[in-house]
Amino acid sequence: MTRDTIAAIATPLGQGGIAIVRVSGPEACAIVARLLERDRPLRPRHVYVSKLRDHPGGSAIDEVLVFTMRAPHSYTGEDTAEIQCHGGSVVSGRVLQAVIEAGARPAAPGEFTRRAFANGRLDLAQAGAVADLIAARSDAAQRLAWSQLEGHLSTRVETLRESVVAARALCEAAIDFADEDLPELENTRLAQEIARVRDAVAALAATFARTRVRYEGARAVLVGRPNVGKSSMLNALAGRERAIVTPVAGTTRDVLEAAITVCGVPVIVADTAGLCETDDLVERAGVERTRAALADAGCALAVFDGSAALDAADRAVAAAVRGRPFVAIVNKRDLPAVTATEDVVALLGDAPIVELSALRGDGLGALEAAIARVLLAGGEGDDAEVGIFRERHRDAVRRAAENLARAAQTLDAGAPLELVASDLAAAADALGTITGVVTSEDVLDRVFAEFCIGK
Template sequence: MYQYKGLEGTIVAIATAAGAGGLGIIRLSGQDALPIADKIFRSKNNALPSNFKTFTVHYGDIGRKVHNQWEVIDEVLLTVMRAPKSYTCEDVVEISCHGGMMAQRAILQLVIDCGGRLAEPGEFTKRAFLNGRIDLAQAEAVLDVIRAKTDAYLRVSHNQLKGSLSQKLDEIRQEIMSVYVSVEALVNFPEDDTSSDKTTMLQNHLDSAIVMIKGLLSASDHGRILREGIRLVLCGKPNVGKSSLLNLLLKQERAIVADIAGTTRDPIEETAQIKGIPFQLVDTAGLIAPRDKIEEEAVKRSHVYIKGADLVLLVLDGSEPLSSEDEALIEQVKDRNAVVILNKKDLVHKVDEKKISTAFPHAPQVWISAVTGEGLDQLEDMIVKKIWHSSQVDTHGILVSNIRHIHSLEECQKSIQDARSGLSQDLSLEFISEHIKSAINALDAITGRNIDADLLDAIFDQFCIGK
């Protein structure tokens, strides 16, 4: 098991975001959290934090003695949470002071002067993990909760934080473990010969583990979409209404719109939520034969963005017949995951929809007016359907979204499959046992039961200080 050397010290950090704010919170955790608080906190009745009951909040001042005079730094509320029922399982003290960096920094420095140590990124959560309050999958969910950009992803991360994924992994582990125990018994007591009934029973346990892993992996695409978002790139000829559509999807006047071809030059990137899914929306310069060096560069950049798109939104002007430039564009993106948007629905329809369907059969078409907003709902449904493969965004189940978890699950699945085919081919029990052990190790890497110290450090390094 991983040995963490800094667990014995008392750590301190500013837990609130930097900058001006109504309140700032300084958090301490460790065996000296209360003795340090005794030195720096004065309540009206001079009671010491060491004597406060757990889960109580006290009003007073933080300060220090200068030439035997008590010098106040800030007026605060001090909360005590005693071990083991605290975030870290250690004694925790939280000091809520006024917002703004000066008061928070002064209190932080005071705690350090009294024996506290500045916490490393994620060290509070790391302690919660090392002290056994949460497993690694739950610790990583803390980071996901902090970073969630949509309600849907917040819900998914909360489920994981509450242990939904950990419980499922535990069920899978029990299935594999029961096979491991039986196989090891047979390795050690070869006289208990493997009957075909026993082999079938072992295979059933492995099959049930595979079904559960497959279930988790099949939903992982949705998890990843919610975690990382989807890159949507608007492309088309100049003046077809790309920037108008960007503004409509963002519900704000973000890009300049004008009836002058070549209005947009630099690609414009913005984040948006469509039906609970996070998107990175990119408006690009109209794709034409460039007239000068700037347009040449703008068109080059548009192509780079189109290449990196998860979904291409090809915009055509529905009030005009299909031009040879439109046809060339369709040709360029016809192998991509795309939606064809026929814009300017409010004008007379002149575009040949059948011709587009023939040239671009797998891309659905939708009529819209970026001016009146008509067709927006259908477009949003179509976008969601194209990347989610259903127009409903269900986030109540377990959605594995972390790439580390997905890799470990794939590894686990492969090892189980190897063990499974070893059993059916009557291969040596030692060989089967090795594969099952690998499968268990892969699962344990997710929950942190068995994890490399460097990897653990790398995971917590992604956290902010104070979490």
């Protein structure tokens, strides 16, 4: 397929030491060569220093570094030229303009990567991982995106898809033997094979929640009646005096946040005014905000004062967190205990409970571990786990799982094997959309629309 030549500034707009203008397509090297002062040919993978002109024979814009790569040995798989000019939007803008006037077209967002996909340099899961790597906001996110860019998810998904295709082949063979004695044995094998791949697909689907938390991070919200030590807890977790702490009940009014890392997961911890009924106008507004913060938290942190008896306000806190993911914290364990662990268990049932002293800072390790367990949905997920965190991948895996379940039922019910084969085909197609073995322009448009220009 012949394509036109595209160009874009690949570095962020604004002032910087260097900006990079990237050109890809059949004319890339010729276009750039025409603009350079030097008139000898550019050898691929050699770096040249030259003045670059606003048009062939025109006046110099800047002195640049240039190198070229020949198809298919480039990111896009096409002839590519990269120009390093001085950073600053005017310089890089004029270099881009010169390249465009010399015959290139401005690239759409993600168009370089889309060409890399079209030329088989990357599959669709890897292409998406490029955007995820660029957008990563934590070390954990970077490691996840990099692992997918290296192809670990693609390999897992392709293996699953091949298993489904193999099951379908078994099915087709059984259809061909329908008049003979073989089917009984073949049916059992087929059923076993479908069950096996169904389990593997379910295991991949189960990684979504925890992998998403590892990639995106999560929110945890401190709730509890006034004075139990919520703000002290925030400060202890953040390792600095983020919130005001006083012996006065109702100190915290607004929602205050601190970013921390819990077992490699970025977590925003929010301190709140709590949930108590109050006539104070300001405090009531704070309580409203607490409810809103609670609604979109991945984990509630329900704090109780271990040095005082549980009361109606504590029961209201328990009611607010029940039914959502939470950790119960019994604070002020440096003081004589009035509330025992059993009292909290009686209030909240079989919930994760951590006892500590925010004042002394002991027990924080156990608290962090408990938060991580809740946020990662009990999964053992770690950097080595191949997981999914994109909704597009989750939906595809879900569709595959549904079709595999239907195939198993259809087979079990003794319905025609043609129906089983068609469910298996749909399952294989669903998995194929992840790596892009099966795809449509629509899906590609959506995947690449998330990219920045120049990538």
